[in-house]
Amino acid sequence: MEAPLTSAPSSPRGKIVAQAEExxxxxxxxxxxxxxxxxxxxxxxxxxPVYAPLELIRAAGMLPVGIVGGGxxxxxxxxxxxQSYICRIPRxxxxxxxxxxxxxxxxxxxxxxxxxxxxxxxxxxxMFEGRYVRYLDLPQNFDPAVGxxxxxxxxxxxxxDLESLGGRPVxxxxxxxxxxxxxxxxAAIRELYDVRAREPWRVPASELYLVMRAGxxxxxxxxTELVRAYLAAARAExxxxxxxARVVIRGCFCEQPPxxxxxxxxxxxxxxxxxxxxxxxxxxxxxxxxxxxxxxQLVRAFLSRSPACPSLYLRQGKKGDALLERVxxxxxxxxxxxxxxxxxxxxxxxxxxxxxxxxxxxxxxxxQFAENTGQxxxxxxxxGAFADSIRLA
Amino acid sequence: MILTAxxxxxxxxxxxxxxxxxxxxxxxxxxRMDRLRHRDPADxxxxxxxxxxxxxxxxxxxxxxxxxxxxxERVEFRTGHFYGMTAHARGGAFLVPGAAAVLDVGALHCRxxxxxxxxxxxxxxxxxxxxxxxxxxxENIGRYLGVALExxxxxxxxxxxxxxxxxxxxxxAETDVINMVSRGIKTANILKGIHLSMAGRFVKLLEAADxxxxxxxxxxxxxxxxxxxALGEEARRSGTxxxxxxHPDAVYAGAIGSALWAKYRLDKLAxxxxxxxxxx
Numbered sequence: 001m002e003a004p005l006t007s008a009p010s011s012p013r014g015k016i017v018a019q020a021e022e023x024x025x026x027x028x029x030x031x032x033x034x035x036x037x038x039x040x041x042x043x044x045x046x047x048x049p050v051y052a053p054l055e056l057i058r059a060a061g062m063l064p065v066g067i068v069g070g071g072x073x074x075x076x077x078x079x080x081x082x083q084s085y086i087c088r089i090p091r092x093x094x095x096x097x098x099x100x101x102x103x104x105x106x107x108x109x110x111x112x113x114x115x116x117x118x119x120x121x122x123x124x125x126x127m128f129e130g131r132y133v134r135y136l137d138l139p140q141n142f143d144p145a146v147g148x149x150x151x152x153x154x155x156x157x158x159x160x161d162l163e164s165l166g167g168r169p170v171x172x173x174x175x176x177x178x179x180x181x182x183x184x185x186x187a188a189i190r191e192l193y194d195v196r197a198r199e200p201w202r203v204p205a206s207e208l209y210l211v212m213r214a215g216x217x218x219x220x221x222x223x224t225e226l227v228r229a230y231l232a233a234a235r236a237e238x239x240x241x242x243x244x245a246r247v248v249i250r251g252c253f254c255e256q257p258p259x260x261x262x263x264x265x266x267x268x269x270x271x272x273x274x275x276x277x278x279x280x281x282x283x284x285x286x287x288x289x290x291x292x293x294x295x296x297q298l299v300r301a302f303l304s305r306s307p308a309c310p311s312l313y314l315r316q317g318k319k320g321d322a323l324l325e326r327v328x329x330x331x332x333x334x335x336x337x338x339x340x341x342x343x344x345x346x347x348x349x350x351x352x353x354x355x356x357x358x359x360x361x362x363x364x365x366x367x368q369f370a371e372n373t374g375q376x377x378x379x380x381x382x383x384g385a386f387a388d389s390i391r392l393a
Numbered sequence: 394m395i396l397t398a399x400x401x402x403x404x405x406x407x408x409x410x411x412x413x414x415x416x417x418x419x420x421x422x423x424x425r426m427d428r429l430r431h432r433d434p435a436d437x438x439x440x441x442x443x444x445x446x447x448x449x450x451x452x453x454x455x456x457x458x459x460x461x462x463x464x465x466e467r468v469e470f471r472t473g474h475f476y477g478m479t480a481h482a483r484g485g486a487f488l489v490p491g492a493a494a495v496l497d498v499g500a501l502h503c504r505x506x507x508x509x510x511x512x513x514x515x516x517x518x519x520x521x522x523x524x525x526x527x528x529x530x531x532e533n534i535g536r537y538l539g540v541a542l543e544x545x546x547x548x549x550x551x552x553x554x555x556x557x558x559x560x561x562x563x564x565x566a567e568t569d570v571i572n573m574v575s576r577g578i579k580t581a582n583i584l585k586g587i588h589l590s591m592a593g594r595f596v597k598l599l600e601a602a603d604x605x606x607x608x609x610x611x612x613x614x615x616x617x618x619x620x621x622x623a624l625g626e627e628a629r630r631s632g633t634x635x636x637x638x639x640h641p642d643a644v645y646a647g648a649i650g651s652a653l654w655a656k657y658r659l660d661k662l663a664x665x666x667x668x669x670x671x672x673x
Contacts, residue, residue, distance in 0.1 A: 243658055269476070
């Protein structure tokens, strides 16, 4: 029932959002360069969607840097590498690599998200010889005796790689400290999402996205501080309650929606109360225990606390159930399926999710976008009609 | 007694209405139209709203719901925003009781909307993004011919030998008009010809939407009596059962529709609030 208004840039909240937007627009990753320059010898490791063991990277003394494409940047050389029926994120990522924007990274992780990202890891190895590249295989079997053993092996291999890359030894103590820091970060993010679900007019989707996105380039403790500062400012600011349709958005787990698309949804009468973007920053829905073997704890958390992400194979019906559960938890009135064009995982599971929400008579609508979509008139019309169909039913 | 407001931010003007909902029915307390003239629509909307409040002697805090439509998403003092088609459908059906369809002809587009008895959209068709067949087109032609927008309709009615445009493209149609002027065609016949060309397109749009019966006009061109007459002629010529009615408040249909939906939402929210409060 609520919708956002844009913060005045001079307000405390406006200043925080402006700071986050500056990080978002900086495609040369100045924040990462500054972090590295502050202490000689520091290393940074890039990771693509959808999941990376951030704790492990931190424990190795490195800064994990989320790479989610180039937004609306001009892509020329990246386009030359892909057919027209491939999504845009690999093209713009290659463009970022070729134009030197990613020179600040000492290596890249390519998690098993889809065939395109997997192939991108191979192309990266060929195009950027001498740089560390790893394809991170994630378990699709969630039995601890099978997927657990496999994933623990994968993480140990990664830890060894990072140590030899020039990080520091990944000790249990360092890993526990990293888990604690990321638990703090995820707790702040959970609070941000909870406040947004309760009072979306206080936390517009476009602002939440920018504040979250800062977590891709900031050290975890700095991001936690930013999220908490934003929350405090959002609570303190007196915002006019708006009558909008509460919607859950799904499909943006890898290639990211343009911020103007989110603003378009909001202005059309939709309040986003839950989403699936930037999942790596909030992969676990609860704290990871710091007791016991920390690497085993990360493995257990992955097996039991991973989200119903399109890149994971879950038993039939589980993803639909998970979506409906979020609809209930957030008191959403509808679901917006917004998938990037040519995104196999999101578009393949969409029919199943559509069936699940339709069976429960939850209103839904679907459209596609690309990270560089610049014209939103059609989406505006569709979202406006969708919001009205919910509110005026 | 409940007050609601509707603010329709269009491509060339902002229309604002204040509506009273009481036991005796719905009453439009005030209406106001402010041309944008290259100003920020949000500023124009704010100024128009303040002027409307002053003109009706109403305090802003007494208005239960301020609904915007059209390009009104940037009006920060709104309570809610409704999609333009939803608002025009409701407003058109309110102004012309019994209307089975609403033809919304604005500055930049035209929509043929089939509605139910409650003014809800059933189906629709709209023109593509082209300035022909729109208010902006008529305004441009009027400027070339030295005719004020308000005079276009009545002048068109004086036509005795209308000269139809050969094209539906605004750019080419404007070339047509220049040729007509150089051929000495009377202004009234040029205007009537343009009205007939536009009307033919709109009737086809209504046919495509399976519209039949009474059609309420809304949007800026609803006040153009020449277009209303041309629509009737084109409907008869094509053998469709369409009858066009333009209410004097038709230009405010979007604003009125959003003010009416505002009352609907107020009632609905009043029913939802106890449940929400219980849920924390």
